[in-house]
Amino acid sequence: MNKSYRILVVNPGSTSTKIAVYDNEKELFTETIKHSYDEMKQFETIYSQLDFRKNIVLKVLESKNIDLNSLDAIAGRGGNMKPVDGGTYLVNEAMVEDLKVGVMGQHASNLGGIIAYEIGRPLGLKSYVVDPVVVDEFEEISRISGMPEIPRKSKDHPLNSKAVARKAAVELGGKYEELNFLTAHLGGGISIGVHRKGRIIDVNNALDGDGPFSPERTGGLPVGGLVDLCFSGKYTKKEIRKKIVGNGGLMAYLGTNDGREVKKMIQEGDKKAELIYRAMAYQISKQIGAGAAVLKGNVDAIVLTGGLAFDSEFIDWIKERVDFISKVMVYPGEYEMIALTQGVIRVLNGVEELREYK
Numbered sequence: 001m002n003k004s005y006r007i008l009v010v011n012p013g014s015t016s017t018k019i020a021v022y023d024n025e026k027e028l029f030t031e032t033i034k035h036s037y038d039e040m041k042q043f044e045t046i047y048s049q050l051d052f053r054k055n056i057v058l059k060v061l062e063s064k065n066i067d068l069n070s071l072d073a074i075a076g077r078g079g080n081m082k083p084v085d086g087g088t089y090l091v092n093e094a095m096v097e098d099l100k101v102g103v104m105g106q107h108a109s110n111l112g113g114i115i116a117y118e119i120g121r122p123l124g125l126k127s128y129v130v131d132p133v134v135v136d137e138f139e140e141i142s143r144i145s146g147m148p149e150i151p152r153k154s155k156d157h158p159l160n161s162k163a164v165a166r167k168a169a170v171e172l173g174g175k176y177e178e179l180n181f182l183t184a185h186l187g188g189g190i191s192i193g194v195h196r197k198g199r200i201i202d203v204n205n206a207l208d209g210d211g212p213f214s215p216e217r218t219g220g221l222p223v224g225g226l227v228d229l230c231f232s233g234k235y236t237k238k239e240i241r242k243k244i245v246g247n248g249g250l251m252a253y254l255g256t257n258d259g260r261e262v263k264k265m266i267q268e269g270d271k272k273a274e275l276i277y278r279a280m281a282y283q284i285s286k287q288i289g290a291g292a293a294v295l296k297g298n299v300d301a302i303v304l305t306g307g308l309a310f311d312s313e314f315i316d317w318i319k320e321r322v323d324f325i326s327k328v329m330v331y332p333g334e335y336e337m338i339a340l341t342q343g344v345i346r347v348l349n350g351v352e353e354l355r356e357y358k
């Protein structure tokens, strides 16, 4: 019989830090600590948030009476280290250095592996990241953008996407590694992943103006207009970036990044809100259609997930455009905490090989 493991899970997001403890797959608790804009604006960089977020994790563990010595391992959401294949990686010094710098960019997830390492090391515990945001399983053809200086990059939500695709595979009576899925992670950022037999061979870069617009990001833009805006003299580089990620999408058109607020506006008769919300579903559907072409139509299921998937009307707008492609399966919310735990348990039980970060 497999041993029982107690695992601490740390998931830093743009507006929250999620903390959970599991005994194997049994959740003891999950706590989400929200961070307001005002609280975070004191930090110049993601890395400078380290002590703030780490102390929050330690305080939550104390408040839940979790003895640090009772832990067997720590899992953190993997951030912008060098691109890697999907899987579970031991956090080592090389990874921590790359996450500190953010070799592939800046995102709160960069702190997941570092916090896990900093808490684990003095206790003699191993720390892991699972399916980090930079999982790159692209084929050569997916990297071509049309401008050699700017190759397409894989940066999205592989942790949640692979977790829901695995769930869907079980429901379909098959294995993730043997089936083809199109996943749509519909959160603050949106990514449409093309999974061919367990590998994400194409996806829109959710953090760099690619794919559908989202509650807070522009997605792909007409580049000519963007070039003009960049050189208009009206904005700094930082301001332009913020317009693309943070203040884009629903936020730019409607002044909110909250899907529930937009629903309220629509119910109160706001026609503009309805047009924009419908346009987001339209763009998501187009990206799903593009993914179907990548898979030459061999799609076992389209899997919709993320916070927006709680809105059944929104999901229906997508379904009516894409259900000719394949069966549509919906898993509202996100499964990142359990996916981190499961990834660590798979390697501790020897079901999956632990990967080394170089």
Ligand SMILES: Nc1ncnc2c1ncn2[C@@H]1O[C@H](COP(=O)(O)OP(=O)(O)O)[C@@H](O)[C@H]1O
Pocket (backbone or CB within 6 Å): 013, 186, 187, 188, 189, 215, 257, 258, 259, 260, 261, 263, 306, 307, 308, 309, 310, 311, 333, 334
């Ligand atoms: N019931 C709902 N109806 C409409 N939108 C929702 C609902 N629940 C959550 N959302 C929206 O989902 C988005 C956040 O999704 P989530 O997956 O939690 O994002 P992230 O983890 O990227 O912050 C927000 O726009 C939020 O308002």
Ligand SMILES: CCCC(=O)OP(=O)(O)O
Pocket (backbone or CB within 6 Å): 013, 014, 107, 133, 155, 156, 157, 187, 188, 189, 190, 206, 207
């Ligand atoms: C680095 C890409 C992952 C991402 O965009 O995550 P969130 O949507 O959770 O910010």
